[in-house]
Amino acid sequence: xxxxxxxxxxxxxxxxxxxxxxxxxxxxxxxxxxxxxxxxxxxxxxxxxxxxxxxxxxxxxxxxxxxxxxxxxxxxxxxxxxxxxxxxxxxxxxxxxxxxxxxxxxxxxxxxxxxxxxxxxxxxxxxxxxxxxxxxxxxxxxxxxxxxxxxxxxxxxxxxxxxxxxxxxxxxxxxxxxxxxxxxxxxxxxxxxxxxxxxxxxxxxxxxxxxxxxxxxxxxxxxxxxxxxxxxxxxxxxxxxxxxxxxxxxxxxxxxxxxxxxxxxxxxxxxxxxxxxxxxxxxxxxxxxxxxxxxxx
Numbered sequence: 001x002x003x004x005x006x007x008x009x010x011x012x013x014x015x016x017x018x019x020x021x022x023x024x025x026x027x028x029x030x031x032x033x034x035x036x037x038x039x040x041x042x043x044x045x046x047x048x049x050x051x052x053x054x055x056x057x058x059x060x061x062x063x064x065x066x067x068x069x070x071x072x073x074x075x076x077x078x079x080x081x082x083x084x085x086x087x088x089x090x091x092x093x094x095x096x097x098x099x100x101x102x103x104x105x106x107x108x109x110x111x112x113x114x115x116x117x118x119x120x121x122x123x124x125x126x127x128x129x130x131x132x133x134x135x136x137x138x139x140x141x142x143x144x145x146x147x148x149x150x151x152x153x154x155x156x157x158x159x160x161x162x163x164x165x166x167x168x169x170x171x172x173x174x175x176x177x178x179x180x181x182x183x184x185x186x187x188x189x190x191x192x193x194x195x196x197x198x199x200x201x202x203x204x205x206x207x208x209x210x211x212x213x214x215x216x217x218x219x220x221x222x223x224x225x226x227x228x229x230x231x232x233x234x235x236x237x238x239x240x241x242x243x244x245x246x247x248x249x250x251x252x253x254x255x256x257x258x259x260x261x262x263x264x265x266x267x268x269x270x271x272x273x274x275x276x277x278x279x280x281x282x283x284x285x286x287x288x289x290x291x292x293x294x295x296x297x
Contacts, residue, residue: 004045041084043097044071045274046136049281051091053076053171054149070249071096088156113152115145124199138203139179175213178282182289189296193239197246200271211238216255223254236262243295247271267295
């Protein structure tokens with residue numbers, strides 16, 4: 001009996017040692033991976049989704065901007081800076097998220113990469129000097145962004161080149177399918193005139209033959225003057241605009257007043273997503289296409 005208890009105790013001890021050893025090794029591998037820099041970050045959700053689709057599950061990808069926050073006014077908090085510390089790459093759009101540049105100054109390892117190489121940047125309108133940096137809203141540019149992400153990842157993790165390449169091609173097929181579906185939907189509209197909350201929709205409109213005839217806020221958070229508001233009302237009537245479009249990241253109470261005054265429908269477009277129903281880059285694009293179609297048909 002004593003011998004049996006001794007044997008069972010020995011077996012239990014061996015099992016416990018094995019389990020503890022496995023836990024230790026797992027923790028060691030995780031620490032080793034972290035030390036090797038198997039972590040990257042992206043500023044806004046659409047870019048984050050593109051990055052994680054190309055990087056796959058071999059690299060930890062961190063989103064910096066919280067859902068429903070505006071990149072125009074965001075300021076990274078210490079907890080977020082700590083979370084991305086040790087990332088090998090921080091991907092940004094440029095223009096709207098240049099606060100990401102400060103991250104490389106606060107920590108010693110991050111390389112901040114703007115993903116617009118190969119993208120033809122556009123002005124917010126023909127008569128404006130300001131650049132529209134919402135270029136991810138054209139799916140063609142989404143493919144270019146993915147290519148740029150791939151090149152950066154291969155430069156840091158060359159051993160995973162084939163893995164990233166397969167991920168890239170699968171993602172670009174998803175983009176192409178979404179682009180075809182949206183083009184078919186927008187092609188069914190006869191009146192394609194929009195009034196939007198702020199200058200974010202030039203690329204999407206140009207891609208699908210829409211026309212942004214008016215912008216409510218010339219800059220995020222800057223409401224129109226009485227004169228420019230009167231001009232929006234005039235344009236809405238002249239162009240037979242059916243709806244105006246707000247965004248969830250920006251206040252739109254004054255835009256609601258315009259909709260009521262003109263009798264137009266008020267709908268919500270979302271350039272950033274990261275919320276239920278818009279948890280991928282392609283679903284963000286299609287959500288906006290469906291919203292516009294339902295408003296203008």
